[in-house]
Amino acid sequence: MSADEEMESTAGAGDNPDADVAEHAVDGPANEGSGDPLLSLSGVETYYGDSHVLEGVDLEVYEGEVVALMGRNGVGKTTTLRSVLQLTPPREGSIRYRGEELVGRETHEVAARGLGWIPEGRRMFGQLSVEENVRVAVPDADDADAALELAFETFPDLAERRDANAGDLSGGQQQMLAIARGLVGDNDLLLVDEPSEGLAPLIVEAVAEALTEAAADTTILLVEQNLPLALDVADRFYVLDHGTVVDEGDTDAVSAEGDRLRRYLSA
Amino acid sequence: MTAGVALASLPPLVSAMPAVPLQFADALIEFLSPSTLADVILRGIAEASLYVMIAAGLTLVFGLMGVLNFAHGSLTMLGAYIGGLVLVTLVSGSGGGGRLLAFGVAVVVAFGALAALGGGIEVGLVRPIYDRPPLYQILLTFGVTLVLDEIARIVVLFYGLQPTTVWQDVLGTKPTFLAESVGAAGVAVSGLELFQILFGVATVVGVHLFLTRTRYGLFVRAGGEDSEMLSALGVDVNRVFTVVFALGTGIAGAAGVLLAWDPSWGASVPLAAETLLPAFVVVIVGGLGTFRGTVVAALIVGLVDSSMTWWFQNFVDFTGLPEMVVFLVLVITLIVKPQGLYGVSEVGGH
Numbered sequence: 001m002s003a004d005e006e007m008e009s010t011a012g013a014g015d016n017p018d019a020d021v022a023e024h025a026v027d028g029p030a031n032e033g034s035g036d037p038l039l040s041l042s043g044v045e046t047y048y049g050d051s052h053v054l055e056g057v058d059l060e061v062y063e064g065e066v067v068a069l070m071g072r073n074g075v076g077k078t079t080t081l082r083s084v085l086q087l088t089p090p091r092e093g094s095i096r097y098r099g100e101e102l103v104g105r106e107t108h109e110v111a112a113r114g115l116g117w118i119p120e121g122r123r124m125f126g127q128l129s130v131e132e133n134v135r136v137a138v139p140d141a142d143d144a145d146a147a148l149e150l151a152f153e154t155f156p157d158l159a160e161r162r163d164a165n166a167g168d169l170s171g172g173q174q175q176m177l178a179i180a181r182g183l184v185g186d187n188d189l190l191l192v193d194e195p196s197e198g199l200a201p202l203i204v205e206a207v208a209e210a211l212t213e214a215a216a217d218t219t220i221l222l223v224e225q226n227l228p229l230a231l232d233v234a235d236r237f238y239v240l241d242h243g244t245v246v247d248e249g250d251t252d253a254v255s256a257e258g259d260r261l262r263r264y265l266s267a
Numbered sequence: 268m269t270a271g272v273a274l275a276s277l278p279p280l281v282s283a284m285p286a287v288p289l290q291f292a293d294a295l296i297e298f299l300s301p302s303t304l305a306d307v308i309l310r311g312i313a314e315a316s317l318y319v320m321i322a323a324g325l326t327l328v329f330g331l332m333g334v335l336n337f338a339h340g341s342l343t344m345l346g347a348y349i350g351g352l353v354l355v356t357l358v359s360g361s362g363g364g365g366r367l368l369a370f371g372v373a374v375v376v377a378f379g380a381l382a383a384l385g386g387g388i389e390v391g392l393v394r395p396i397y398d399r400p401p402l403y404q405i406l407l408t409f410g411v412t413l414v415l416d417e418i419a420r421i422v423v424l425f426y427g428l429q430p431t432t433v434w435q436d437v438l439g440t441k442p443t444f445l446a447e448s449v450g451a452a453g454v455a456v457s458g459l460e461l462f463q464i465l466f467g468v469a470t471v472v473g474v475h476l477f478l479t480r481t482r483y484g485l486f487v488r489a490g491g492e493d494s495e496m497l498s499a500l501g502v503d504v505n506r507v508f509t510v511v512f513a514l515g516t517g518i519a520g521a522a523g524v525l526l527a528w529d530p531s532w533g534a535s536v537p538l539a540a541e542t543l544l545p546a547f548v549v550v551i552v553g554g555l556g557t558f559r560g561t562v563v564a565a566l567i568v569g570l571v572d573s574s575m576t577w578w579f580q581n582f583v584d585f586t587g588l589p590e591m592v593v594f595l596v597l598v599i600t601l602i603v604k605p606q607g608l609y610g611v612s613e614v615g616g617h
Contacts (some may be wrong), residue, residue, distance in 0.1 A: 125493060
């Protein structure tokens with residue numbers, strides 16, 4: 001879903017359907033005791049024009065964990081990632097990365113601090129080759145060859161099509177390239193938006209595997225509506241509804257079939 | 268290109284109709300003779316070289332930034348004047364080799380001066396309105412062109428630069444090998460045309476290498492597709508915009524120096540509009556924002572223009588209409604392929 005769709009959807013949403021939000025919203029992060037969070041959002045309020053999309057989002061991501069951000073279409077998941085990257089800067093609130101305030105910085109400055117983005121819809125540079133798509137994501141040109149080696153070792157399918165235009169790849173291959181672009185960017189935190197969207201089940205499995213491998217070295221904030229995938233990959237979760245966090249906890253404590261998440265995620 | 272058509276000067280086409288088929292056949296045979304054809308093609312390529320130099324910056328800026336720079340012609344005109352001033356300053360009394368060296372210096376100075384001015388315009392004027400609708404950018408750059416044209420007009424009138432003998436001597440006199448024609452196999456080509464082709468080829472090769480072999484070129488191509496994604500990869504897109512804007516205006520300035528030396532163009536304030544119109548034709552026919560399209564369209568427009576010039580001179584005995592034919596190419600392209608030869612539905616910008 002595009003940011004615009006998300007804006008419209010949120011703008012037209014009704015009241016919160018759940019009265020017992022507070023019941024689960026007090027679980028707290030699993031790694032809370034392991035030090036300062038890598039990323040923390042506090043009271044983030046983001047608008048598209050006059051539409052109030054994020055209405056005071058608070059969340060924390062600790063180093064080494066995978067955190068899933070879930071919710072229905074239009075509740076502000078993509079906007080949360082865009083706010084972190086300052087692509088849609090919040091009007092109020094604080095976003096800190098390694099303790100440093102990100103609000104007010106340029107997007108490229110935020111990215112240069114080690115935040116990578118694997119956006120919804122992949123957003124390949126379609127007229128550039130696979131190799132060029134990887135090269136453009138490498139901060140230091142001297143590291144390009146090593147980055148290409150890493151990308152093609154992780155995704156051998158891409159190596160076979162390194163000279164093809166990215167726009168000519170299949171959806172699955174494009175998603176692999178999007179993940180590869182995030183991996184080679186020397187990032188400490190990956191913001192991954194709907195990686196399974198529009199992909200065949202077999203490809204979704206490969207994406208889950210790639211994310212799990214990436215999580216060994218990188219912290220991940222994952223926006224995902226595919227509940228089994230999100231719970232399989234993530235350590236903790238947050239649920240957004242109407243632009244605010246309504247539930248959070250460990251993924252071990254919930255199941256894809258249980259009512260706790262289903263009531264927020266089913267249409 | 269000649270503007271202005273007096274209706275009274277039109278030849279009596281209707282009364283000449285019975286003789287036309289024979290004349291047409293004779294003209295066609297003459298046109299297809301190897302020497303004429305080679306001459307027309309070389310003239311066309313020389314013209315295309317000028318067009319590609321004028322339009323390269325326009326298409327680079329639009330391709331990356333989505334900004335249609337109406338001030339581009341004025342920057343070319345300023346390049347012609349700056350180059351002319353450098354030539355006037357350096358050339359007096361020097362021989363052919365000295366003039367060529369002075370020309371090289373003039374190209375470098377005009378490129379540098381216009382690149383700096385273009386960079387300043389991008390940072391100071393265009394950047395603050397990137398997030399506004401395209402109409403703002405069109406109005407702004409149109410306003411810039413009015414200001415630059417008036418400044419040039421005032422300076423020229425006040426100091427009387429252009430009418431001075433030394434100015435006309437310097438710009439009207441070229442090194443011997445450029446003023447003379449080079450002949451081979453019955454085809455005579457002016458040295459100036461060969462020089463223009465050389466510059467055009469150098470521009471095409473240079474821009475192509477910049478786009479395909481440099482990291483900045485990679486950013487330019489990626490930013491043309493999705494500048495937001497590029498910035499999220501850690502690239503300072505605003506800096507890339509400034510570099511490309513400066514590069515584009517620098518090339519326009521260098522092209523202006525070449526035009527100042529060409530008797531069919533020359534340094535003048537109206538040069539701004541005279542260059543902007545064909546540049547727009549080339550950029551639109553090629554497809555907005557595609558450099559490859561610009562090169563191909565420049566060749567098409569150059570060859571059509573030189574062919575029609577020959578036909579109107581030798582068959583119709585009238586020289587005013589070829590310019591109309593160039594715009595006819597634009598109209599046909601917009602009807603048949605509205606996005607241009609290599610155009611895409613959407614190009615860069617914020």
